[in-house]
Amino acid sequence: MKLVxxxxxQELRAAVRDFLRAAAPLPKVRDGYDxxxxxxxxxxxxxxxxxxxxxxxxxxxxxxxxxxxxxETGAALLPGPFLATAFAALALTRVPDKELQSGIAEGRVAAxxxxxxxxxxxxxxxxxxxxxxxxxxxxxxxAPARDGDAPVLVxxxxxxxxxxxxxxxxxxxxxxxxxxxxxxxxxxxxxxAPESGVxxxxxxxxxxxxxxxxxxxxxxxxxxxxxxxxxGRYIGSYQGVKHKLADMHCKLEQAESIVRYAxxxxxxxxEELPEAAALAQAxxxxxxFEVARDHLxxxxxxxxxxxxxxxxxxxxxxADEVLLGPPRIHRARLGQLLEL
Numbered sequence: 030m031k032l033v034x035x036x037x038x039q040e041l042r043a044a045v046r047d048f049l050r051a052a053a054p055l056p057k058v059r060d061g062y063d064x065x066x067x068x069x070x071x072x073x074x075x076x077x078x079x080x081x082x083x084x085x086x087x088x089x090x091x092x093x094x095x096x097x098x099x100x101e102t103g104a105a106l107l108p109g110p111f112l113a114t115a116f117a118a119l120a121l122t123r124v125p126d127k128e129l130q131s132g133i134a135e136g137r138v139a140a141x142x143x144x145x146x147x148x149x150x151x152x153x154x155x156x157x158x159x160x161x162x163x164x165x166x167x168x169x170x171x172a173p174a175r176d177g178d179a180p181v182l183v184x185x186x187x188x189x190x191x192x193x194x195x196x197x198x199x200x201x202x203x204x205x206x207x208x209x210x211x212x213x214x215x216x217x218x219x220x221x222a223p224e225s226g227v228x229x230x231x232x233x234x235x236x237x238x239x240x241x242x243x244x245x246x247x248x249x250x251x252x253x254x255x256x257x258x259x260x261g262r263y264i265g266s267y268q269g270v271k272h273k274l275a276d277m278h279c280k281l282e283q284a285e286s287i288v289r290y291a292x293x294x295x296x297x298x299x300e301e302l303p304e305a306a307a308l309a310q311a312x313x314x315x316x317x318f319e320v321a322r323d324h325l326x327x328x329x330x331x332x333x334x335x336x337x338x339x340x341x342x343x344x345x346x347x348a349d350e351v352l353l354g355p356p357r358i359h360r361a362r363l364g365q366l367l368e369l
Contacts, residue, residue: 071136103241164207
């Protein structure tokens with residue numbers, strides 16, 4: 030097991046970080062999804078194709094590499110369908126469908142994933158999906174369905190007939206969610222649905238994004254504590270602030286170890302993945318929110334203003350905390366797996 034990034038992974042992290050700092054700095058986050066930035070992210074760095082198999086035009090990398098990229102997009106609070114497309118790609122890793130996977134790898138297709146099984150009848154699906162990540166931005170929905178007695182994965186063109194999309198007003202202003210109603214929408218069978226492991230891999234991917242949010246929030250408040258003067262002293266010199274920053278740093282270090290381990294398990298030790306994934310969301314989700322909350326609090330009054338960026342981290346952290354179920358569900362799952 031390796032908890033330290035390889036040289037190639039460090040280079041990937043540096044490349045993504047440099048790109049996002051130049052193309053998608055925090056002031057642009059408030060403008061929402063920029064298709065040009067997303068196109069460049071794929072055209073110049075090939076991020077959406079990281080885990081797509083090489084025979085379909087992807088890099089054939091593992092979840093460890095995807096986690097590195099998601100950590101940086103999380104730190105940048107990147108709007109757009111990158112996480113949703115990564116979720117869909119994770120569900121497709123064992124599905125032999127060249128058309129969709131090639132589209133994802135080339136950046137031509139933004140996808141999203143539903144974990145709700147849809148009724149599949151005569152080549153069409155129907156049903157209501159209450160909250161779909163990047164549902165207004167994605168081109169294709171990947172969803173489980175049942176073809177007779179056989180569980181399959183299907184793809185639905187979201188701009189096609191029988192599809193209605195309604196953008197939702199959510200807590201996180203930087204990320205799109207939509208209600209999707211399918212009424213006899215044409216669906217293409219991609220292949221048999223994976224028997225296990227998909228949800229666990231989604232949990233690890235989300236934890237990687239949460240790790241990035243934590244790191245960026247901590248970096249921002251440490252920098253602020255070095256320049257903000259209160260009562261004639263830099264606030265970073267006060268013992269209470271030092272203790273809070275130390276606590277935040279400890280949470281970040283623990284979260285990083287958990288994410289690295291869970292990503293390694295996904296790639297190298299699948300039998301350890303269920304426990305590792307449950308641990309990732311049981312701990313990292315809550316820790317991310319606590320770090321973002323304290324980042325806001327330590328900024329004082331300015332942190333509560335609309336103009337400051339603190340609330341953007343706070344809202345992303347809170348939305349991510351419950352995206353795949355609240356931490357208590359994952360704690361309960363972990364307890365079951367460990368027979369506690």
